[in-house]
Amino acid sequence: MVSAVLAARVSPARVGAVVGRNVGALRSGPAYWLVLASGFFEPVLYLLSIGVGVGALVGELRLADGRVVEYAVFVAPAMLAVSAMSGALSETTFNFFFKMKYAKTFEAILATPVRPLEVALGELAWAMTRSAVYTGAFLVVMVAMGLTRVGWALAVFPAALLVGLAFGAVGMAVSTLMRGWQDFDLVTTGQFALFLFSGTFSPVGDYPPVLRVVVEATPLFHSVELVRGLAAGLPGWGLLGHAGYLLAMTAAGLWVAARRLERALCR
Amino acid sequence: MSEQPLIRARGLVKRFGDFTAVDGIDLEVAPGEAFGFLGPNGAGKSSTMRMIGCVSMPTSGELRILGMDPARDGARIRGRLGVCPQLDNLDPDLSVRENLTTYARYFGMSRARARARAEELLDFVQLRDRAASRVEPLSGGMKRRLTIARAMVNDPDLVLLDEPTTGLDPQARHLLWERLFRLRQRGTTLVLTTHYMDEAEQLCDRLVVMDGGRIVAEGSPRSLIGTYCTPEVVELRFPDGVDPAGGLEGIGRVDPLPDRVLLYTGDGDAAVAEVHRRGLVPSSVLVRRSSLEDVFLKLTGRTLVD
Incomplete structure (x- = not known):
């Protein structure tokens, strides 16, 4: 990955210029800010309705180490991973696709010295920024509600960044494959399925074996496990496996996105 | 100014699958020249321009831009080009001024230089009073002028204009021609495509007529009329x-x-x-x-x- 990046002579200044374009677009008006705010509230509302509301019916859950915790403590890290995912995806799917297909933003950028991989890196950095704002705010809510400790929250933050990075990269790759807006229904459905079945609301250990194998292959599962392990204060070598999965996902997503951008816009 | 041509093409070919868009053309453009591609839609003008702009690689043939090879030095070449595409691709999320400063950053210019350059160009294309506006409410002529200003942001050696006045009303066309004429006077090399005869006569020192991916005639506007008419x-x-x-x-x-x-x-x-x-x-x-x-x-x- 690193050597591939170096071989393509990536210029940090040019990647920064792509990020700078998105910072400039923030001033475009209240619409974007509204979208930003809604992205934060969604997982918070789930945490309150299901984690706390349904949690009152569920009672307590036994964690991997045998500790017994409130249901909200179990659900909260999953919602954090979800907010990292949706923050990164909303930037790299809808916004990315619009800039690529309709606003011709990337076409204009690629007429300058900026290369397709630099566009992809800049967009990814921006998606991560958005994801980081969501996860940062959500962690504050978690600490305030007593769902994790400050120390562990600090350890969770970089893990959540990695989740955003992985989903952002894959989101971009998926966007370059979209034929039109109707294909985004598939993305939304896929995203919702991940949201429901990645060990978010019930332990994957309780799933039927077949479903369990499928779930353990999907990215949000690894994200939830990584975040939950750290938020609960249970670091272990297993977490490195989840982190490795997300890193591989990032590299693959970036590679596909850069190549597809080049194929589409530099024909 | 060096004697080396800014653009040199030999047997340049571009194919998309079975379709041959550019079918073996030779051309040279000297520094300071205003050079035009004239032809109907589908003649291969835009494909040629995209190859010159180093966003599209030739299928075969030899191409040198500013003495460099687009396959190896694409980014370096693009850093010295100004490109005004056929369809405006201004950034709808940014103001008129930000469209210029943001674009300057893609060329690696510092913020301060980008701002200074944007101010000069706003004057040059007479958009100073619209500097804080979004792009969307601008008229077609204003958008075109902004696109041309954006193409000038890196002080390019070579400016590529793909149908610069298509779709504009006569007043807007004349204002644009006048600005392009001033660029020529400053010694900027212009390469443009057009299917307007009057535009080619107004702006070009020399032009080629393209049809079906080939060059069918070459010369100054006057000499072409003299030879073929x-x-x-x-x-x-x-x-x-x-x-x-x-x-x-x-x-x-x-x-x-x-x-x-x-x-x-x-x-x-x-x-x-x-x-x-x-x-x-x-x-x-x-x-x-x-x-x-x-x-x-x-x-x-x-x-x-x-």
Whole structure:
């Protein structure tokens, strides 16, 4: 990955210029800010309705180490991973696709010295920024509600960044494959399925074996496990496996996105 | 200024699958020149421009831009080009001024230099009073001017303009021509495509006519008219049902079009007198100087539509 990046002579200044374009677009008006705010509230509302509301019916859950915790403590890290995912995806799917297909933003950028991989890196950095704002705010809510400790929250933050990075990269790759807006229904459905079945609301250990194998292959599962392990204060070598999965996902997503951008816009 | 051509192409070919967009063209553009590609839609102009702009790689043939190879030094070449694409791709999320400063950053310019350059260019294209506006409410002519300003942001050695005035009203076209003329006077090399004959005559020192991916003629606007056309053209219209073609033989080269007949001749008035002497009664007569449009008709055998 690193050597591939170096071989393509990536210029940090040019990647920064792509990020700078998105910072400039923030001033475009209240619409974007509204979208930003809604992205934060969604997982918070789930945490309150299901984690706390349904949690009152569920009672307590036994964690991997045998500790017994409130249901909200179990659900909260999953919602954090979800907010990292949706923050990164909303930037790299809808916004990315619009800039690529309709606003011709990337076409204009690629007429300058900026290369397709630099566009992809800049967009990814921006998606991560958005994801980081969501996860940062959500962690504050978690600490305030007593769902994790400050120390562990600090350890969770970089893990959540990695989740955003992985989903952002894959989101971009998926966007370059979209034929039109109707294909985004598939993305939304896929995203919702991940949201429901990645060990978010019930332990994957309780799933039927077949479903369990499928779930353990999907990215949000690894994200939830990584975040939950750290938020609960249970670091272990297993977490490195989840982190490795997300890193591989990032590299693959970036590679596909850069190549597809080049194929589409530099024909 | 160096003697080396800014653009040099030999046997340049671009294929998309089975379709050959550019079919082996040779050309050279010297520093300071204003060079035009003239041709109908689908002639291969835009594909050629994209190869010169180093966003599209040639299928075969040799191409050197600013003495460099686009396959190896694409980013370095693009850093010294200014590109004004056929369809405006200004950034709708940014203001007029930010469109310039943001673009400057893609060339690695510092924020301070980007801001200073944006101010100069806002004056140059007369958009200072719209600097804080979004792009969307601007008129077509203003958007085009902003796109040209954006193409100038890196102080390029070579400016590529793909149909710079297509879709603009006459006033906006003339303002744009005047700005481009000033660029030429400063010694900026311009390469443009157009299917407007008057634009090619106004702006280009030298041009090539493209058709079906090939170059079918090359020269200055005047020399092309001299080579491929007569000095004057008579346009005759006849009432419905009258087919005069046979009766016109010998007056000049006759080119019957669906709605009118063109007579290519050295002396238009004498030709009209001869038409009347033969007892033909056209419903309207127009004598005019020949233009590149006539050259185009001669070379490609069809009128230049859309």
